[in-house]
Amino acid sequence: MSEKTEKGAMQVDVQLVRDLAALLDDTNLTEIEVEDGDRKIRVARKAGGAAPLFAAPAMAPLPAPVAAPAATAADAPADAGLPSGTVVKSPIVGTAYLAAEPGAAPFARVGSQVKAGETILIVEAMKVMNAIPAPASGTVKAVLVDNGQPVEYDQPLIVIE
Incomplete structure (x- = not known):
């Protein structure tokens, strides 16, 4: 993740940042944050022309989970x-x-x-x-x-x- 050097400057694990950015693209998320003890890294992207994000609806009782089909688009x-x-x-x-x-x-x-x-x-x-x-x-x-x-x-x- 990131570490403080003796002079107080932060060293960034560039490969981790790239991996997190790729994860954002793969999952269509707009940001991701990982934390390990006192080390933390957050990667975010602007929504650009995407639809706006909405506030979370009030929690309601959830229905029983439904089994998802195990098929692919080619199936x-x-x-x-x-x-x-x-x-x-x-x-x-x-x-x-x-x-x-x-x-x-x-x-x-x-x-x-x-x-x-x-x-x-x-x-x-x-x-x-x-x-x-x-x-x-x-x-x-x-x-x-x-x-x-x-x-x-x-x-x-x-x-x-």
Whole structure:
């Protein structure tokens, strides 16, 4: 991580910073922080043109976890039960939220029109709200998760046609 030298200057583990930056890209997170005793390093990136982050909704009782399908995008039989169209999958493990806050209208409902890049739901992971954008414009054919439901990596969330 980082260490203080005898003169008080900090030496940075450049490879660790690069690894953390790559992890940000791989997981679509906006920041990550690691700590080891009195040593701490935080890597963050600007959201740029991405959708804004939202405050965490008030905690509600969580439903029982639902087993995530173990299929990949190339595994057609597991996705055979899904409506045809673009399947939006979770980029991370977390909790799915269909609206910006409790009581607010959902970002996307079955039958609603969405535009490419528009936020269609949020996946919260480690207190960070990650806006999930629509990969393409179209009509929402199915919402496959409930508000506040835990989700797994690569789990189908929404189908857009």
